[in-house]
Amino acid sequence: MSLLQAEDIAVFDGQTRLVAPVSLRLDPGAPLIILGETGSGKSLLAQAIMGILPAPLRAEGQVRIAGLTLRARDPAGFRGLWGRQIAVLPQEPWLSLDPLMRAAPQVAEAHQLVGGLPPAAARLQTAVDLAALGLTDAQAHYPHHLSGGMAQRVAIAAARAGGAPVVIADEPTKGLDAARRDDVAALLLAAMAQGGGLLVITHDLALARKIGGQLIVLRAGAVVETGRTADVFAAPQAAYTKALIAADPAFWPKAARRTTPQASSGEILLQAQDCSLSRGTKNLMQGVNLMLRAGQILGITGPSGCGKSSLGDALLGLLAPDQGRIIRAPDLARTAFQKLYQDPVAAFARKRLLGQTLADVARLHHAPAGQIDALLARLRLDPVLLTRRPDAVSGGELQRLALLRAMLARPRALFADEPTSRLDPITQRDVMALICDLARRDGLALALVSHDAALINAVADDVLALPAAVQPSGPPAFARSAAPPRPPARQDRSADRP
Known part of the structure; x- marks a missing residue:
């Protein structure tokens, strides 16, 4: 007997159909993956099945779960099932976590x-859950003190606390390194092995392979291919599926390291000299030295929580090093140094239309007429997105809009913190091509943070690999922090300031 059946689920914005009718079923112990590009309708489909579509979108079709038949157009009928029969692991943990509550109490509250x-039992089980996700030392921290990957894991623990038999995981591993991605996959599969149902929405090819089960490939709101996950990856039939798999960074040609003229002779824009950093009582790194030149692409890698984001804050003057010096080219304005944060949902004012925000930035920095439209086209973004608020677009679309906003300030140096973690392989390839073109053609100094070693190897001139533990002496080393750096959302508006 199936745990969930969705029949002819469609999503509309007024008279515009965003998702064509899709039918699916979840059986005990049999995972189902929905794979597709950013903005293909994957999350909208899940929201329709959950009854949580944002206004003014509406759904059609019906859902059968727990002996009930519910109409997708009537979201009120789903509310009694939330957390108890069906749980969702959200794509954006910053929208699901209470900013005024510490991590452990949020999970314990769900258990209660x-x-x-x-x-007492809720607190004990919370400690077990967070330890299993590598978050033992993060239990007392507020969400804004957590890295994106850590916040995602806290949200997973809270969503799973109710013991719902059906779990819908929306991009559950974005921003996580390979080890943490595999940990989350194992956690989801373990819950399903106890007789639960698992629906995973992702553009992460590695996660899809890890989960297995059945696969639905979605493009522009329509199903283009279905089948066993292993079979589809081994012999994709649809041209789009073939292109999606081929766009994996593992298949990109590797960069010719340190051979580009800019990488060795461009103007020095940023330097870190023997720098040590900490957050609160936690040591993040010590003895760091780096130099970033115009036109150079520096790849920065390391496990979740090792201090990559804090390094960016220090380079841009948002965090003072405990020791050492940060040197920025003295003839450049502060707005010439920009940062892309890994959580774009925290980078935009939630109540303002995206078009208003971008127009303000363009006016503030005297961007040429038509610059926004040109960048929209290059980033494969529909201009209709400018008429929406941040919560009405996908995480991948919002991430590209954050990049667009930063480019309106015409930066000379850009610290890009996981700029493609929310993008499908095809869009990721195109966006990285744009960023690298800006670096090579316009002399942009780019510090690129990514958990994807294949991506870094494909585009970077040089690589700075940050290990996970501080050494008491010896060469530069780094520590995994219980409260990895993340400035409040308001600090991501550097492009809005003169």
Whole structure:
């Protein structure tokens, strides 16, 4: 007997159909993956099945779950099932976590109110859950003190606390390194092995392979291919599926390291000299030295929580090093140094239309007429997105809009913190081509943070690999922090300031 059946689910914005009718079923112990590019309608489909579509979108079709038949157009009928029969792991943890509550109490509250555990048992189970996700030392921290990957894992623990038999995981591994991605996959599969149902929405090819089961490939709101995941990856039939798999960074040609003229002779724009950094009582790194030149692409890698984002804050003057010096080219304005944060949802004012925000930035920095339209086209973004608020677009679209906003300030140096973690392989390839073209053609100094070693190897002139633990002496080393750096959302508006 199936745990969930969705029949002819479609999503509309007024009279415009965003998702064509899709039918699917979840059986106990049999995972289902929906794979597709950014903006293909994957998350909208999941939201329709959950009854949580944002206004003014509406859904059609019906959902059968827990012996009930629910109309997708009537979201009120789903509310009694949330957390108890069906749980969602959100794509944007910053929208699901309470900014005024510490990590552990948020998970414990779900164990109490949804799972029905007594307070002491809820706290004990919370400690077990967070330890299993590598978050033992992060239990007392607020969401804004967590890295994107850590916030994602806290959201996973909270969503799973109610014990719902059906789990919908929307991009559950974005921003996580390979080890953490595999940990999350194992956690999801373990829950399903106990008789639960698992629906995973992702553009992460490695995660899809890891989960296995059945696969639906979605493009522009329509199904283009279905089948067993292993079979589709081994012999894709649809041209789009073939292109999606071929766009994996593992298949990109590797960069010719240190051979480009800019990488060795461009103007020095940023330097770190023997720098040590900490957040609170946690040491993040010590003895760091780097130099970033105009036109150079520096790849920065390391496990979640090792201090990559803090290094960017220090380079841009948002965090003072404990020791050492940060030197920026003295003839450049502060707005010439920009940062792309890994969580774009925290980078935009939630109540303002995206077009208003971008128009303000363009006016502030005297961007040429038509610059926004030109960048929209290069980033494969529909101009209609400018008429929406941040919560009405996908995470991948918002990430590209954050890049567009930064480019309106005409930066000379850009610290890009996981700029493609929310993008499907095809869009990721195109966006990285744009960023690299800006670096090579316009002399942009680019520090690129990514968990994807294949991507870094394909585009970077040089690579700075940050290890996970501080050494008491010896060469520069780094520590995994219980409260990895993340400035409040308001600090990501450097492009809005004169």
